[in-house]
Amino acid sequence: MSTLRPAGAARPAPPAGPTGPPDSTALYRVVAVVVLGTVMSVLDMTIVNVALRRLSESFGAPLETIQWTATAYTLALAAVIPTAGWAMSRIGARRTYMTALALFTLGSLLAACAWDAGSLIAFRAVQGLGGGLLQPVGMAMGMRVADRARLGRAMGLLGLPILVGPVAGPVLGGWLVDSASWQWIFLINLPVGALALLLAARLLPKDAPAAHGPRPPRLDVPGLLMLSPGLALLLYGLSRGGERGDFTAPGALLPTLAGAVLAAAFVRRALTVRAPLLDLRLLRDRTFAAGIGTLALFTCGYFGSMLLGPLYWQQERGLSATAAGLLGAPVGLVVGTTMQVAARRIDRAVPRRLIAAGCAVAAVGMALLAWQTGTAEAAPWRIVAAGMVMGVGAGMTLMPTMTTATRDLPPDRLAGASTALSINAQLAASVGTAVLSVVLGTAGQDPTGFRLTYAVTAALLALAVVPSLRLPSHRQG
Structure with a gap:
């Protein structure tokens, strides 16, 4: 069991993998499958959010009822995430991941065939049961096959859909809603899900957890x-x-x-x-606890703020949903590009310095957004540029922190760690969205209100610097 260590003490490096030196080919096979599945689920969440009004019109149901299509997905996702670690230990990561892909794809087909609001809500819950397992199981598989010294590179690739999806989703969703029927926001998942299942069957390493080591625990x-x-x-x-x-x-x-x-x-x-069900003793590990704390505060601000951009562009500037999504695309590109550089850098850099700097840069970018959106005459390019500064900080923080928190954990604890990280991210993002919604609603959806809400977000990102200073002050890779 991991224990607390004195400040600055290095953790003993575990073996490269459960069976010896890792195979780079196996790593990239796992990454390819996991990225495809995660892209599908993340894009689906954001696409549906854009299409809620169209769904309300198509089914003749109040928007408050149709919003349950998003709520049902989130609740099902939250309910199933805690079972990820147990499922991997019981039937293996490969089978668990393929089951999740099958559930998500089946739920997508059923949702496209929905005949009323009630059936759509129920089928979205089926999607959520599959989507809730994709991220923690995929991350655990990637961590298991990755070389500890190159874990950052693997985590950077695994995290790309999670960060870029919320930016690309509104653009794709707006185009599908404007150019095709509502069914296509679900039908688009079918070929992707089928391809992901085929690749999973061919590329993911086979595992039989019951045949190795101690007997899998009971649920x-x-x-x-x-x-x-x-x-x-x-x-x-x-x-x-x-x-x-x-x-x-x-x-x-x-x-x-x-x-x-x-x-x-x-x-x-x-x-x-x-x-x-969930190994909370992981928090006795100082580095893992510091990583969880950093991610909780940063995710609360970063993902919570994603509701602000579309609202600002559509309500204050009178733009369409598609145009608002396009204006957010540069931020996603910056986040993705920076993350790939920072994720590779974390394999050789001092985590405390890189991640604390990332939190600070993101806070500065968010503060610039508060300044620019508080002025009705601000040029759009200035607002986009401020968002890109924030994106640089986000790319330097999120996946490098996950990499640092999990790099030296024993292989048998990675499933529990990935589940804990997924729950932490889901809760923090929900808290951030709720708090910032209340702040914006109270302050008013005008330039002054957006300025205050972005300022609160900047404060959350700045607070993430505090736990990040407890991350290792030595190179881990």
Whole structure:
């Protein structure tokens, strides 16, 4: 079990992989499959968000009802993520990932065939059950086959869809909604899902966890009944509070409190039972804990702020959804490019310096956005340029932090680590979206309101510097 170490102490390097030196070809095969599956799921989430109004018109249902197509997906995703580690230990990562791909693709087909709002909501939940497993299982497979000294490069590639998808999704979604029927926002997943399944069957390494090492643990059913509903209720309460601009309303407060109580009960259980659903003892590792803290604050600000750009361009500048998406594309390109450079650099650099600098640069970029959006006469290129500065910081922070947090963990703890990182990201993004929605709603959706909301976001990114200073001050690669 990992333990706390004195500040500045180096962690002993584990073996390169569970069976010896890693195979570069195997790594790139895994990365190719995982990136394809993750791109599909991330794009789907953002495409559907753009199409909500069209879906409302097509089904003749209120927008409040159609919004459940997004909510049902998120709740199903939150409920299934905690089972990722157990599923990998029980049936293997390859089978778990292929099951997730099949569920997501099937859910996409069913959603395209939906006949009313209720059936669409139900089929989106099926998609969410598959989508919730794709990221943690894919990340765990990549970490298992990667050379510890080149983990940053692998993580950079694995994380590209997560960061670029939210920018490319609105552009693709706007085009599909404007040029084709609503069914195509789901049908587009079918060829991608089929290709991903075929490649997974051919390229992913076979595993049979039950045949090696200790017997796989039994499913922690009490823990599952606490954590999965707890996460779902927390996310639901936060989203309702953000939509209404009031966290004290019963519809937001009660599920949030219930979710918090269930999550707290799970934490207590996880720290006392022998084989919990989620290994919270990972937080006793100083580097992993510092990484989780950095990512929680940074993700809260970065992903939470993604609602601001489209609103600003459409409401304040009167642009279409497609145009708003295109203006956000340069930021996605900067994030993706910077991330590839920084992810490779983290294999040789001092993590504390690189990641703390990334948090600071992102905070400066967000502060520039606050300054520019607070002026109605600001030239669009200045706003885009400020976003690109923020994107440089994001690329320097997110995947390098994940790499640093997991690089020296033993192979048998990587599944639990990837699950914990996925839950942390989902919760932090939901908290950020809810809080910033309330700030914007309270301040008013005008230049002053956007300036204040971007300033709050800049403060969250700046706060991420604090835990990042507890990351290693020595090279890990």
